[in-house]
Amino acid sequence: MATRSFRHCSSSFVLLLLLLQLPSGSGELQSNYYAESCPNAEEIINQEVANLYDEHGNTAISWIRNLFHDCMVQSCDASLLLESKRGKGIVSEQSSSRSIGMRNFKYVTKIKEALEKECPTTVSCADIIALSARDGIVLLGGPRIEMRSGRRDGKESYASVVEEFIPNHNDSMTLVLSCFESAGIDVEGTVALLGAHSVGRVHCVNLYDRLYPTVDPTLDMDYAEYLKGRCPMPDPNPKKVRYARNDRETPMLLDNMYYKHLVAHKGLLLVDQQLASNPITAPFVQRMASDNSYFQDQFARALLTLSENSPLTGDDGEIRKDCRYINAD
Ligand code: HEM
Numbered sequence: 065m066a067t068r069s070f071r072h073c074s075s076s077f078v079l080l081l082l083l084l085q086l087p088s089g090s091g092e093l094q095s096n097y098y099a100e101s102c103p104n105a106e107e108i109i110n111q112e113v114a115n116l117y118d119e120h121g122n123t124a125i126s127w128i129r130n131l132f133h134d135c136m137v138q139s140c141d142a143s144l145l146l147e148s149k150r151g152k153g154i155v156s157e158q159s160s161s162r163s164i165g166m167r168n169f170k171y172v173t174k175i176k177e178a179l180e181k182e183c184p185t186t187v188s189c190a191d192i193i194a195l196s197a198r199d200g201i202v203l204l205g206g207p208r209i210e211m212r213s214g215r216r217d218g219k220e221s222y223a224s225v226v227e228e229f230i231p232n233h234n235d236s237m238t239l240v241l242s243c244f245e246s247a248g249i250d251v252e253g254t255v256a257l258l259g260a261h262s263v264g265r266v267h268c269v270n271l272y273d274r275l276y277p278t279v280d281p282t283l284d285m286d287y288a289e290y291l292k293g294r295c296p297m298p299d300p301n302p303k304k305v306r307y308a309r310n311d312r313e314t315p316m317l318l319d320n321m322y323y324k325h326l327v328a329h330k331g332l333l334l335v336d337q338q339l340a341s342n343p344i345t346a347p348f349v350q351r352m353a354s355d356n357s358y359f360q361d362q363f364a365r366a367l368l369t370l371s372e373n374s375p376l377t378g379d380d381g382e383i384r385k386d387c388r389y390i391n392a393d
């Protein structure tokens with residue numbers, strides 16, 4: 065037994081130590097790791113991601129957020145995909161308040177089933193998270209990222225640790241930067257990764273603070289009026305699921321429109337807007353707003369780093385048969 069500690073960004077002093085079995089010779093990630101064990105693995109994932117995108121375009125958006133949530137929380141180990149165990153008192157990462165709005169998990173199961181048919185218990189759920197994000201990014205007009213594979217699946221998932229790694233929508237830029245630094249991502253890379261908020265949506269619970277009782281003065285006034293319409297208060301129909309799109313102009317493109325909006329005081333979340341006002345991050349926002357290929361290069365670089373955050377390799381962990389449950393369950 066060896067002790068493995070993960071750096072995280074919480075301002076508390078709780079030091080998180082996880083006990084994991086370390087293998088004698090821990091392997092490394094490789095490009096095309098499944099070349100011999102499952103030669104069609106990457107093609108199957110690519111095909112499934114494309115089919116799902118045709119039916120439900122927002123699956124591609126989910127694959128990007130999945131990578132962020134899985135890899136930021138300690139390790140890219142598919143802990144995000146494990147379901148809570150009723151009766152055993154285990155509440156998994158998906159139940160964290162930070163996971164609000166996460167969707168399309170059932171389609172990960174579809175991708176996994178296609179892989180199991182061809183190569184049973186061979187391709188990890190952690191690699192499905194990484195490679196589906198890679199392929200989803202291309203479908204959304206983002207960069208092609210050369211990712212390695214060979215990640216193995218973890219056996220634990222706890223909602224309670226998520227908040228130590230994933231910032232809240234209204235956290236300070238200092239805290240946000242320290243979270244990403246813990247995952248080896250620099251300021252420029254952090255600014256680029258937040259550009260994922262160029263696609264997808266935000267539920268009104270994450271916006272009310274900026275609109276009521278008074279409008280956040282850093283918010284463009286017309287945009288604030290629009291958002292109040294999306295998120296009325298009092299809510300005439302509280303049962304309705306209310307949200308606003310991140311980008312009304314190019315909602316299905318992973319592009320630098322996000323930064324153009326930030327410069328125009330139309331950032332949706334408080335953290336988004338703070339990227340443009342904080343003196344450390346603002347210069348990168350300016351440059352990304354005016355140069356889409358610079359944004360894409362930085363996004364690709366930072367996402368690759370994130371996708372290799374402390375993976376389990378070698379004999380660590382396992383290869384799950386069903387991404388929702390550990391094999392022993
Ligand atoms: C400081 C860091 C971040 C914070 C606080 C944050 C927070 C949030 C919040 C509150 C939402 C809206 C959830 C909802 O109400 O439905 C969201 C959505 C999203 N986030 Fe982030 N996020 C961060 C960084 C990232 C990064 C680094 C990525 C990926 C590289 C990412 C990808 C996404 C995507 C794709 C969505 C839209 C999901 C959908 O529409 O289904 N986020 N994020």
Ligand SMILES: *[C@@H]1O[C@H](CO)[C@@H](O)[C@H](O)[C@H]1NC(C)=O
Nearest residue numbers: 161232233234235269270273
């Ligand atoms: C941030 O938002 C949460 C709700 O999501 C709220 O409970 C908290 O008070 C807010 N924090 C600050 C500093 O405004």
